[in-house]
Amino acid sequence: MAQTRHSKRWHSISEYEALRALMQSGTTTAASAQLGLSQSAVSRSISTLEARLGCTLFERDSGRLRPTQEAVRLNRRLDSLFDALDLIDGPAEPVQETLRLIAPPTFAHRFLVGQINTFLRTNPHIYVSFEVNTSEEVVRGILDDRFDLGVFGVDSTRAGVKTVPYRVAQAVCAMSRDHPLANRAEVRPEDLHGVDLIQLSKRHARRNQLDRLLAQARAKPHVVAEVSTSFAASDLAREGLGVAIINPFPLYHYRADDTAFVPFTSPISYRVNFAISDHHAIPRSVRSFMRHLRLNTPTDPFSRKA
Secondary structure (H helix, E strand, C coil), X not given: CHHHHHHHXXXXXXXXXXXXXXXXXXXXXXXXXHXXXXXXXXXXXXXXXXXXXXXXXXEEECCEEEECHHHHHHHHHCHHHHHHHHHHHCCCCCCCEEEEEXXXXXXXXXXXXXXXXXXXXXXXXXXXXXXXXXXXXXXXXXXXXXXXXXXXXXXXXXXXXXXXXXXXXXXXXXXXXXXXXXXXXXXXXXXXXCCEEEEECCXXXXXXXXXXXXXXXXXXXXXXXXXXXXXXXXXXXXXXXXXXXXXXXCCHHHHCCCCEXXXXXXXXXXXXXXXXXXXXXXXXXXXXXXXXXXXXXXXXXXXEEC
C-alpha cells in the first residue's frame, strides 16, 4: 500500500511533455517529431501516465487522438510547471514576445481592454497586437495565422481551429430598471407576449432558438428593433426601448449599475471560447494571457467557469 501511495506522488516530466505534445498535434507521429522521440516512446509515456492516474487521457476519433476532459484539466494545471521550466532553461531576462489577439466588439470593448491593461502591467516583456472584428473573422484570422488567440462566443468546428472553453452563461433578459418585468425573479417565454422586444439579427445561432421558444409558448412580442451585437441590444434596452434576450457575459460586469438583468427561464445557454490554432504549438504569451483571464475574471450571478 505504501508503494502505491508513493507511485501516485511520483511525477515524470517526460510523460507530461508527451501529453502536451500530443494535445497540440493530435497524432503520435507529429508529437514524436516535435519531441525528437519515437512514436512508441510517446505512446508508452501516455500509457504509463494513464495507468498512474487511473483515467483515459485520449480517445481515437477519425484517425486523430482527441483529449478527454481529464487530459484538458491536467494540461491546464501543467502550465505553471512548464513556465517555470522555461524560466530555468531560458535567459535571465524575459525575451520580448508578441501576443496577436482578436475578439468581437462585445468582448473587446471595456472587458478585454481592462484585462489587457492588467496583463501588461505584470508582463511588460509582452507586446499585444489587438484587433476588434467579427466572430467569423476570428476564425479566419486564426486559420490564416494572422492571430495567436481569439476570444469569441461561437462553437467553431472548422478544421485547423481548436476552441478551448472559457465561460458558460445562461440567457438573461436585459431591460431598463423601471421596466415592468425588472423586479421579477425570472422571465419565461410566455411573459414576453405583447412586450416590446429587441432582437438580435438572424445570423446569431440563438435567434432561431428564441423564435422557436416563443412560438411554442404562443408568445407574440412586439419586435421594435433588430441589432447585430449584444452590446447594442443591451444599450437599447437600458434606454427603455424594450427587452433584449442576451448573453450576460461580459456585459453584466459594466452594465449592472444601470441595467436590470433577469434570468430567462429557457434552455438557451452560451459558451465563450478561446480560439487557437490546431496546427501550431501554443505560444507562451497565449498560455499566459489565457491563464490571466481565467484567474482575473470577476464572478457574476449568470456565468461560470467552463
